[in-house]
Amino acid sequence: MCRWLAYSGTPMLLDTVLYRPEHSLINQSLHARMGVESTNGDGFGIGWYSTDGDGTPAVFRDVAPAWNNRNLRELSAHVRSPLFFAHVRASTGSAVQQTNCHPFRHGRWLWMHNGAIAEFPRLQRDLCMAVDPALFPFIEGSTDSEVMFYLAVTLGLDQDVPGAVARMAGLVEHVGKGHGVPDPLQMTVAVSDGERVWAFRYSSQGRSRSLFYSSRAEAVRRLHPELDYLSEISDETRMVVSEPLGDLPGVWNELPESSYAAIPSGPDTDYFPFSADIP
Template sequence: MAYLGDPILADDLLFRPEHSIIDQSLHPRLGGGITTNGDGFGIGWYSPDNSSPAVFKSTHPAWNDENLREVAPRIRTPLLFAHVRASSGTPVQRSNCHPFRSGRWLWMHNGSLAEFPRVRHDLQMAVDPSLYPLLEGNTDTETLFFLALTFGLTDDPPAAVARAVGFVEQVGSRHEIEHPVHMTAAATDGESIWVFRYSSEKATSSLYFSNDVAQVRRLYPDLQSLERLGTDTRFIVSEPLRDLPGAWTDVPEASWALIRRGQQEVHPFEPTVPA
């Protein structure tokens, strides 16, 4: 889950929605067979007066972490990333929890790079030598993030992620892996959020962003919780936080979207093999 809008308490974002990210960690509805996401969690956020993000991660299940309940009512933020993890095979440890951070950038990902242990060496050897020492964990998600950074994430996020995904598919093909990539991913520089929905087999997990709050208010004039949200508020979610027809846009398969205050745009996503 990602939030962009007027500063708000993290507690209101993490715990109060009907189908919050905490509820999703226990009861995912669109998880593709995953019954819980209990292999750790993480949040990353920007302070209203600070361009560098902070992160808080734990290997505890999100629904049972007292430290998260302690800090969430004390974090006020205009942009928050939150992720609950179901490991695809790598260890349950703090360095493997999302979101991942580099400078002012945050990154998180649902999905997997198929047969990652077989391709990990080839992928990580392509990471820029100046970035390689910053790898902390051993997940496919962090590797994909550092490949995107290598291919220019800070200058042109859509092109960089297209190159990173194209490279992963190229390496996967060399290893005779049929469907190397499955991802919904999000990246932010603290001002804008880029999201990506793509899989090699064209069967990617769900991804949504919220529509204009003024429009949603007109649809649901009696829903008082909407009155507290600024007009530029946007949510990005794997599963809708509440069943409100007309409130959510489904990001199409093989697409990327740019979300910023008062603006959203959707474009086709196509991997490119880097030179």
Template sequence: MCRWAAYIGEPIYLEDIITRPDHSLVAQSVEATECKTTTNADGFGIAWYNERPEPGLYRDVYPAWSDPNLRSLAHQVKSRLFLSHVRASTGASTSRNNCHPFAARNWTFMHNGQVGGFEQFRKAADMAVPDDLYGKRLGGTDSEVLFLLALGYGLNRDPCAALEQSVAWLENQSRETGESPHMRLSAAFSDGQTLYAARYSSDHIAPSVYYRYSETRRGWAVVSEPLETNEDGWIELAPGKMISVTSEGLREMDFNPNRVEVAA
């Protein structure tokens, strides 16, 4: 399983989330505390937004703690909205194209979790990606397919409904293979204006998601694990919920792929 952290608010240095806190994302790459795999060493990535609608993207296959370029970039770059991820592979190879976040047009997406039996229906999943998005299918992960399917279902029109449809389609394929867990998901994604996050599982084990507003940073952090072990105010997102965060504040909504009818 992976760990991730996202931020939206007044511009801050990336290091304020990625490297400086006691339980920063880089610290979680060495010793995560709320997932089965404590070490997340199969690559990392950052996507950040500034003046342009398309995000900047930096990904590599090294462990996050061992890359001096990551620390240098995080020390120098400020952003009002960014997503960062450290990877522990659940099957796909360690390559730059398999590192999160994924980017297409102005959208970015990162995921922690798994789709049971994905390799058994990977060809069908690839073929379900719309033709105009298939050129963005660069890696071999279930997470990238999840993202591209959601884009095809209308992520720009209704992010919650589009992600529900994408999750429902993949979960249905997994159920047909009979391999569980069929779906475990914590995901964060953005169009450059709004930060979204969702938490869901087909069983009772949903990957963790927390969020907190910081008066010091004047912004929201949405994370897999709290960035400080002794810091109050972190709110755990309940399974089956999704949030959208803008400069106007945070809104919570139901996230229920089971209400989606999947075509046979």
């Protein structure tokens, strides 16, 4: 399937996260350890918010593999952002084309997904009919991921992110089971409005794809005082990744099955329970 990461915190050059870690996302595009496929070469995308912009994100996507894209290397070495998404794609059947590359954008929102809606061609018409008619013209590609995004926007993403994603997941399961698909949904999803990041791990089978979040910065500093660069990042700086970017002990934590994380996080917990809201 795919590999992705979401970063939020102290403004950072994109290449610091995308290229420099031992098991960076660019490395994962060729050598993923935990994905269904080890190679994720069916395109890539990055989306980022700037500190002096209008609140809407910029997006750069391409059908070329991430590991040898010179434009991505050039751009990531010069763009600094406090919040960005990156995604390397392994298609589950839809065409390799730019409009099918993640992240997807609508207004201030960014969305990316790893997973699939099982037997999507059978469910596609019913799911697309549930998208708000005013939003339907914005669907440019042919992926289940983009339909999931616009369903979530339709179902109240602007008002309640976890609730809208739960209603989207519930609708997919309801439609899927109506078509005789017993376990319709497999997803890890990241979504942002430029202020916060929400990351979800859920599947109808209860065996979701891998997802990890970084420990709080103060905890990582205590564990690894030898890492000078940690003194430069804020306590609120966190990442969510499909698989760890390296093997430093105590840095990466698996997000539990059927849960979601929000960044910045509250003082009491790093994640919350999540379930589909069946209509």
